[in-house]
Amino acid sequence: MASTKDRQRALERARYERVQGKIQQKRREAQRKRRIAIVSTVAALVVAGGVATGFAFTGNNPNTTAKAAATGSATGAASPAASASSTAAANPMKYEASGTSSVKGITVPTYDAATAQKTYTVTLTTNRGDIVISMDGKAAPYTVNSFVYLAQKGYYNNTKCHRLVWSTGLFMLQCGDPTATGSGGPGYTIPDENLASLGAADSSGSVTYKAGTVAMANTSQPHTGGSQFFLVGKDSTLSPTYTPFGTITKGLDLLQTIGAAGADSESDGSTPPKDATTIEKVTIQAS
Numbered sequence: 001m002a003s004t005k006d007r008q009r010a011l012e013r014a015r016y017e018r019v020q021g022k023i024q025q026k027r028r029e030a031q032r033k034r035r036i037a038i039v040s041t042v043a044a045l046v047v048a049g050g051v052a053t054g055f056a057f058t059g060n061n062p063n064t065t066a067k068a069a070a071t072g073s074a075t076g077a078a079s080p081a082a083s084a085s086s087t088a089a090a091n092p093m094k095y096e097a098s099g100t101s102s103v104k105g106i107t108v109p110t111y112d113a114a115t116a117q118k119t120y121t122v123t124l125t126t127n128r129g130d131i132v133i134s135m136d137g138k139a140a141p142y143t144v145n146s147f148v149y150l151a152q153k154g155y156y157n158n159t160k161c162h163r164l165v166w167s168t169g170l171f172m173l174q175c176g177d178p179t180a181t182g183s184g185g186p187g188y189t190i191p192d193e194n195l196a197s198l199g200a201a202d203s204s205g206s207v208t209y210k211a212g213t214v215a216m217a218n219t220s221q222p223h224t225g226g227s228q229f230f231l232v233g234k235d236s237t238l239s240p241t242y243t244p245f246g247t248i249t250k251g252l253d254l255l256q257t258i259g260a261a262g263a264d265s266e267s268d269g270s271t272p273p274k275d276a277t278t279i280e281k282v283t284i285q286a287s
Contacts, residue, residue: 093142093191096223101187102178108188109149116145119287122246124156124175127278128258131231131251133214134287140193140245143216143225147245150186150227151282158280163230164263164273171234171259172209174217175279176227182270185226190216190243192223198240206237214246233259 095108115137122133137144150156155178162182163174177184198207209215213232216225218241225243233255248255263271 095142095146095191096189097187098189098224098226099185099187102184102227103153103155103186106150106153106155106186109146111142111145113141115148116141118144120144120148121249121285121287122147122151123283124251124279125281125283126161127280128275129251129254131254132249133246134249135214135246139197140243142191143193143243143245146186146190146227147229148284151284154281155186155227156279156282158278160272161277161279162270162272164259164271166233166259166263170236170238171211171256172230172232172236173255173258173273173277174228174230175277176217176229178227180270180272182228185228188226189223190225192218192225192241193243194245195240195243197244201240204237205239207240209236209238209242209244211235212248212252213244214248216243216245218242231255 095111097108101107117137119137120135122135124131124133135144135147156176159175159178160180161173161175162177162180165172165174174182198209201207209232211232211234215230215232217228217230218224218226220241222241229245230242231248233252258273258275258277261273261275264274265271
């Protein structure tokens with residue numbers, strides 16, 4: 001029979017993954033509304049064009065055009081869930097365009113194997129102090145390549161860490177969303193990597209993410225990582241579905257202090273740390 005502590009951990013894990021799913025649902029709803037707006041605009045243009053030209057369509061079906069816009073093909077944007085369940089799931093080792101970047105100037109990065117597989121020292125300069133991370137490109141090359149790309153573009157500069165979970169079984173601070181809402185992303189998804197390094201799952205389907213681990217957040221669906229990541233302050237139990245790509249080498253005590261202060265609950269359902277934490281800049285050096 002499972003102990004009370006085990007049940008508490010299972011409930012906390014389920015809550016974490018449920019919140020991630022709700023965030024993704026909100027993102028899909030926002031994208032759906034944008035697609036409806038696109039369809040309405042296209043329909044209006046089609047009607048206006050039809051009146052002006054006496055409905056002289058030459059090989060173009062307005063219904064087909066509207067349908068293409070509704071599915072996102074007109075804009076080239078697809079939801080993370082759609083990408084994960086289709087192309088990425090069949091051939092996950094590549095980046096997939098998904099939604100719109102929260103920061104202008106960000107495009108789907110080019111994968112450079114030579115750059116990706118290096119070891120990097122990352123310094124997160126925060127208003128609370130520095131957190132230094134060692135990133136292992138050989139273990140998670142696509143994730144590391146993406147992180148380096150975003151950091152060099154200034155994507156993470158002046159971004160708030162928007163979510164703190166610090167209770168039985170889970171001790172983590174989530175960052176990497178310029179909107180600080182939990183729904184922001186870079187406009188593409190990253191394939192899952194390095195999951196086998198977490199070891200075999202226990203009877204509850206969980207593994208231990210050790211203190212100091214840095215891993216990618218996702219929507220609870222395969223291959224839906226983007227820009228958001230979490231810093232593990234103490235050993236935490238989660239399903240082995242979040243790509244580990246780095247280890248904190250300095251500043252773990254700082255993270256634990258932020259966690260111990262607890263989280264605020266805001267009206268939008270987010271739980272930022274009471275000790276508000278902002279990544280002011282990210283410095284990366286190849287080893």
